[in-house]
Amino acid sequence: MHEPLRVAVIGCGYWGPNLIRNFSTAPGLEVAYACDLDAKRLEDVARKFRVARVTSQLTEVLADPTVHAVAIATPLPTHRHLAEAVLRAGKHLWVEKPLVATVKEAEELAALARERNLRLLVDHTFLYTPAVRKIRELFASGEMGEVMYFDSVRVNLGLFHASDNVLWDLAPHDLSIAQHVLGKLPREVSAFGVRHVEGAPENLAHVSLRYEGNLVAHFHFSWLAPVKVRRMMIGGSRRMVIYDDLEQMEKVKVFDRGVDIRRVQSDVEQRHKALVSYRSGDIWSPHLDGTEALSLAVQDFAASIREGREPLSSAQVGLDVVRVLAAAQSSLEQDGRWCPVSSLRGSTDRAHLPAPSPRMRPSDVRPLPVAP
């Protein structure tokens, strides 16, 4: 049995308390400090959770040699400065998404963590959900065929942010999922956004991604929709998936459907005949276990520290998300012009991805109800 891993949480606003709850109840971890400038929040946290000590002094936290890791749950603009301080203090780092606001900063932090041999987990929680893990399995297994498109709608009647636009608020979720499932980064990005409220940031955006081959992705983000939608449609050449995160019972549905394009080798007339012959087969909704994603992320973070390996949602994942976000932002500012995604060095090509931690080894891929 190890000594407990002592974690400090910086920022006790909206998300911080969730981290504290999970860190304080996970086996083998304890919350050494909760840190915030707002005394009221600290009091609240102290009352509700098992926290060794609360403080408004970051220096106190960083100076404490018994603290192994620090989690940052503060607004984006503060991430870069706090993250560097944490790493320079020799602590492992957990950062809320998105990692930082620029590719340069992201690369610097990733490099710094590497040099110091410290773990850096960017909290792209969705990577730890049973649904996303199952979808990744399905595509990794090859039984879905070649992926043709990835389409996501993430809209609701949402809070307008003071600083971020809807892109930086919502896109990190979908981009991290897309990279994880597709196992690659896009070549270029086109984004189009609107500000419906004078002086406020973009509240509606459409983002298109182009990859090698004819794989495309599209994302629809909005803070002004009458209903909440969290829906992804991923088309493979053999089968297709719909992931509806608001569905209670059937979050993931696999459709044994597609067009039969194997007979498309001959001349035009026959090709088009061939094309109309599409398959409509069974629908299968795999059972997903109910583990809370955030607690899996916490366990992966702890294990990555103990085992000296990268966590699933690594610095590289966070960096790649920022790469695409930054390209989308500059396209947004250039009226939708296609913008290249910066240097693919260290892309998340599946080959380079860390294997999931033992705790999260994907269950064996079930055969679909239909024979190949």
Next chain:
Amino acid sequence: MHEPLRVAVIGCGYWGPNLIRNFSTAPGLEVAYACDLDAKRLEDVARKFRVARVTSQLTEVLADPTVHAVAIATPLPTHRHLAEAVLRAGKHLWVEKPLVATVKEAEELAALARERNLRLLVDHTFLYTPAVRKIRELFASGEMGEVMYFDSVRVNLGLFHASDNVLWDLAPHDLSIAQHVLGKLPREVSAFGVRHVEGAPENLAHVSLRYEGNLVAHFHFSWLAPVKVRRMMIGGSRRMVIYDDLEQMEKVKVFDRGVDIRRVQSDVEQRHKALVSYRSGDIWSPHLDGTEALSLAVQDFAASIREGREPLSSAQVGLDVVRVLAAAQSSLEQDGRWCPVSSLRGSTDRAHLPAPSPRMRPSDVRPLPVAP
């Protein structure tokens, strides 16, 4: 009582029989001819419907002075030639959508009909559906506030077409609805499409429209989706609408929701406070009558001929749809560059729209369940 209106139907393939069924059963109309080059189809039609005569000779039809009107239900490439012949023969014209493939051709046909004082109805059937008529009423009445966005998804696992791409196949529906509800044309269009099957046309496309002010529209079209979706989301500054054409009972839902942006005049801090205060009110699904849209269109066509007025789905409507389609097509070919919509002369600004025919006068706009 009038003498019956004698209509000839050219093209007995997929859609023609629907026209024949409706023309042959509508009060005061009769089908004088069904015309097709395929003898088998003619035989089929003759067996199933009340048709005075079937023929493969268009000339015979056009030469018959007892024929008042001709309906064209043939492939798009043939529209221009056939339509001109019909008009030059002095017959009123019904054309399947889209009217033709270029703005120039559309303007020529519209002009020709005007000169000859003949009616020209382009069969944008959706304009006659109870759902679209209700949505138009809601926005025209002002109770939805200023429209901010129009979003439509029209995807399914569909037939690949030999010639048209997914844009020309599906967009005419959504574009005609958007113009009818919004009462205006976009300034510019950006379209992005993909061909997933070598040698086949684009099977997936995203189209964005920009209008005066900050009104935007987006359309998602696909022949490769695992499920059929026919869903529009229209955001007004006071209320929002969702129109799901696959819903049996609640096709149109009005959401008394939005953000309160009246308090946004002062300084940054207060603005953003104001913005987060969004309203979430009742949801109302108006009862829609069950009349079949196509039969309403047929009645409107007959009435427009008798009354010497434009039908609701006029040449102008068809022309405006082609304007936007053509702009979208050229954007598609220029990698999504924003393309202007040709000359707004004769835009469908609501002021210029013909009033709906008496048969279709919108019922009085019901008050929403909530007071302003």
Next chain:
Amino acid sequence: MHEPLRVAVIGCGYWGPNLIRNFSTAPGLEVAYACDLDAKRLEDVARKFRVARVTSQLTEVLADPTVHAVAIATPLPTHRHLAEAVLRAGKHLWVEKPLVATVKEAEELAALARERNLRLLVDHTFLYTPAVRKIRELFASGEMGEVMYFDSVRVNLGLFHASDNVLWDLAPHDLSIAQHVLGKLPREVSAFGVRHVEGAPENLAHVSLRYEGNLVAHFHFSWLAPVKVRRMMIGGSRRMVIYDDLEQMEKVKVFDRGVDIRRVQSDVEQRHKALVSYRSGDIWSPHLDGTEALSLAVQDFAASIREGREPLSSAQVGLDVVRVLAAAQSSLEQDGRWCPVSSLRGSTDRAHLPAPSPRMRPSDVRPLPVAP
């Protein structure tokens, strides 16, 4: 190739025209007569369909030696008299459901058809739907385990009938499906109904059935529901099925769920532990072919005549439905007292069921996505 089978249709009200449409378009059949007392209806039918002759004289129809079969689509009270006349005239018989209003009459007609060696099909159309055929396959194959319960809800805002109550209007559908899927008749029936409109028949009813063992069924019927529901839930000891007839894409869903009761042999404490361990597995929605049930029924009727065999929806099926209906009616009149189902002679125990006609041979049962 046979000479065409000549069918006469008696009754051209609500359902008759559907029969005429199907008989007149099915290969190898033709409609010799449409018969009704209402001249307007006959004219309508003559205009819309291929009908050799229309008449108001039943005698003329029965006297015509070229007529092979007669279909009765008239109100229930007239069935017994008309059916007997048809059989005595030596014609094969198709009767709308329910067959007749009493067990005695049903047995007499079944016997008469047997004596004269004539086919008698009772139009329980649901037996021919892809959904019901699939569900029957699933339970027949044994992979659902032992059936524990059958629950059906068939409610809507419906027409009140002048004579029949909601039981005789709606129950024939569900009872025929239950018998077909379960392969047996109940031992006893309890029914409870209400008249919400003075002088009108029962508009809401609940019917419970008890079978050998602890299999039970329950049916909820109503003409006064705000929405239409057509939903069945069938629980097997290994898997369960939900059949929602209003679902477009997933009418039939198979749930790999249940409680694990194999460990229930030992003492109380362990038993209850065992019981709480229920399984929650995958959900599977088999693809169903789109053939129209009524046209399959027509084909089966024709084939049964040609092949001299019983149709799937035989006199026995119709008789068994009347048995249960009659028991339900008498329970309704006795305040819900359990009433026995008359003599099980000739129950539809699967062993005795005619095999489906070749045209309808069930596709091979697909393995579920989960291993046993």
Next chain:
Amino acid sequence: MHEPLRVAVIGCGYWGPNLIRNFSTAPGLEVAYACDLDAKRLEDVARKFRVARVTSQLTEVLADPTVHAVAIATPLPTHRHLAEAVLRAGKHLWVEKPLVATVKEAEELAALARERNLRLLVDHTFLYTPAVRKIRELFASGEMGEVMYFDSVRVNLGLFHASDNVLWDLAPHDLSIAQHVLGKLPREVSAFGVRHVEGAPENLAHVSLRYEGNLVAHFHFSWLAPVKVRRMMIGGSRRMVIYDDLEQMEKVKVFDRGVDIRRVQSDVEQRHKALVSYRSGDIWSPHLDGTEALSLAVQDFAASIREGREPLSSAQVGLDVVRVLAAAQSSLEQDGRWCPVSSLRGSTDRAHLPAPSPRMRPSDVRPLPVAP
């Protein structure tokens, strides 16, 4: 400002911790004791919540003069004994539902509370949900017309209980809602249940209620359904309601639908004509506030103690639920025979119902979107 109300919670199993969480965070309340025989549970509770003291000694709790009220969250069989002890100790009482297992015990406890002038709240939490409060308003306002039927389905794949059958486990919810909305008790009850697991209690039950006039109610309960359903359909003569507790956004829908039976005065023919003329109008889903029902119940309990008035979910409510439960149980044991509900003395006729506490005064009834 009052001194805080000090509450002790007995039983820290499944539900107890929810009570502790709510009592410990509600303004003006504090948890004086958490009491359980299981040390592990006490430790857990002590770690997670603000609890002054944990103990396994009930006597210690009852002897403490600073304790104002006690909440019982233990298994049903222990309620009667514990509740009496609490009341005799002069503490106000909160009991989990159902109150007790027999009418006699329920009446004794209600009487004892009255004598000692102590408050007794039975935790029928649903009475405090925004949905149920809204539905009660709608029917109380008269705008739904006369209620004709109440239909509820509460099924899922649930835990089998060691002792209670599905009736005592699930019915208290629906019965309390029915009484609250209908404002009256049934005259008689018929219940029918099945045990699908040898030696286990009934896991499936159907319960029918008959009231004065032709109002009927039906409840379907099951622990063996493949899916979770929580759906009520309540038919008024003017409008109908569907309450789906699993719906996120539209839990309550009001349907402006029904049959027009005002023209039913004349002779049979006209009556039936009149009956078929049913109305199908708009659908309205009122916005519901998001307050947690349990916290409202806690506030009502505290207020009832301070103000010396009955809580909304009073001893009488709990007693009336037990009345119907007991009648249902005896019908279950007599094969569905109609069993009378014991003495209507103290029925929950709306006239006798306590007004909702100020905190919960229903918002003014909104007009429906349709004119009367």
